[in-house]
Amino acid sequence: MKIVDVCAFYSPMGGGVRTYVEQKLLIGPRLGHEIVIIAPGDEDTVIERGPGARIVTVKSPRFPLDRKYWYFPAAEPLYAALDAEAPDFVEATSPWRSAGLVAEWPGAAPRSLIMHADPLSAYAYRWFGQVFSRKTIDWQFSVFWEHLRKHSRKFDHVVSANSDLTRRLREGGVANTTTIAMGVEPGCFSPEHRDAALRARLLADCDLPESATLLLGVGRLAPEKRWPMVIDAVNAASQWAPIGLVMLGEGREERTILKHISGNPHIRLFRPERNRLTFARIMASADALVHGCEAETFCMAAAEARASGTPVIVPDSGGAADHAAGGAGQTFVSGNAASCALAIRDVAVSRPRPALRARSMDEHFADLFDAYRATVTGVRSVA
Incomplete structure (x- = not known):
């Protein structure tokens, strides 16, 4: 056709x-x-x-x-x-x-x-x-x-x-x-890409030791992605355990998000990684992916995390929620920073590494x- x-x-x-x-x-x-x-x-x-x-x-x-x-x-x-x-x-x-x-x-x-x-x-x-x-x-x-x-x-x-x-x-x-x-893109994302040295470097960028939890946030810097809520949740969850958040994204809300980070050394915002192999290594090396948007029609980032053996922390509505099924992660009440913080805490404590098949x-x-x-x-x- x-x-x-x-x-x-x-x-x-x-x-x-x-x-x-x-x-x-x-x-x-x-x-x-x-x-x-x-x-x-x-x-x-x-x-x-x-x-x-x-x-x-x-x-x-x-x-x-x-x-x-x-x-x-x-x-x-x-x-x-x-x-x-x-x-x-x-x-x-x-x-x-x-x-x-x-x-x-x-x-x-x-x-x-x-x-x-x-x-x-x-x-x-x-x-x-x-x-x-x-x-x-x-x-x-x-x-x-x-x-x-x-x-x-x-x-x-x-x-x-x-x-x-x-x-x-x-x-x-x-x-x-x-x-x-x-x-997900076939042949790209896999738990085999997990890299302990890369994980340590990313945590060092967050001014944290290897014993801390490394969270990854991926997506456009747009209001519907709810990055300020995610940042608030990470800050709250950090009261229970040391947590670093590496964000990969760009967009019109960059200034607003940097202001919300407010110089916190444990939260870093970087440009998106365009090299797919490098990005797959980052995804597999994180301890969890955190995502705040309940309006996703699919949520490619969460699907790629699932394919990488990386647990997801996602809203309980919209397309992102599907990727937490079967023990692949935690859901939280959409738009609720306190609920998101509790889900982050649970993942930071247990650090699961789900081994689930992802659709290609x-x-x-x-x-x-x-x-x-x-x-x-x-x-x-x-x-």
Whole structure:
């Protein structure tokens, strides 16, 4: 099949969507499919990524709230690119404007919406959840729900990577929902990468001895990631045991987070590690991964920790919670620093090293493309 991904939030400068796209471009052709990514960018370009894989950018304006990204300003250039590609199957990988554009594209190809974002959890529930119930918040944001309900009827699949989001979508009346879990980069993450010398160096960076507990935090420095809450929880848990936190991330909240760290020598913020092998060694060498965001649709960092034999400390809702199952870590009450501190304390005391199998991206794309193939070879029934 020729699969075209209309990827509104692809950025060559990083992020979870970019990681997903890179794996799709690599694995898709290996499974016998041609993969084309159509993304907004500064210029109209075609970037060849090997046999059966390329990125097509459509000249578009920068996204005003985050200049690392662009957005499709109008339907016509996007539709022209889709018509030129003549895909067998089309994906929209953002629930915002591009979902509506792909839903309304007049082409005959079947299509899916991949929920790479959970906007209500990332924003509305986080902003107003201390005051209003989720039912009330959903009612106040009924325009977004109606947007999803309306367009979902024109998609053959609305794909979520975790069961919690799929359940909420179904309860909200979103049609054609299904769960297809993602996975980790095959052959990259393993407990065998654990490096005692690297662990000691990272603890030394935190001004702590090897006997201390090393926590790792990975992700964008954005409000929905709740890094200040994580920092507060680490500070509280440090009253019971010496704990160092190494954070790998960048983003618009860097100044706010550094101010929150307030010079604590046991908490260090570093740029993301772009070398995948080095990053895999860091992940396996930590005593636990701590993550604060309850709005993850999958949580790649927690999946990579699980694959590395590193326990996770994650919120009890959203995609991150799935990776603590089966003894792989601890969950805490979402958004609650005190609950997070208790979970950190428990892991710091016991220091478990779970040996659990992690799902790979090969398996994810095989399942996803099998669902697409069944749709292409069947009769499209979506109105």
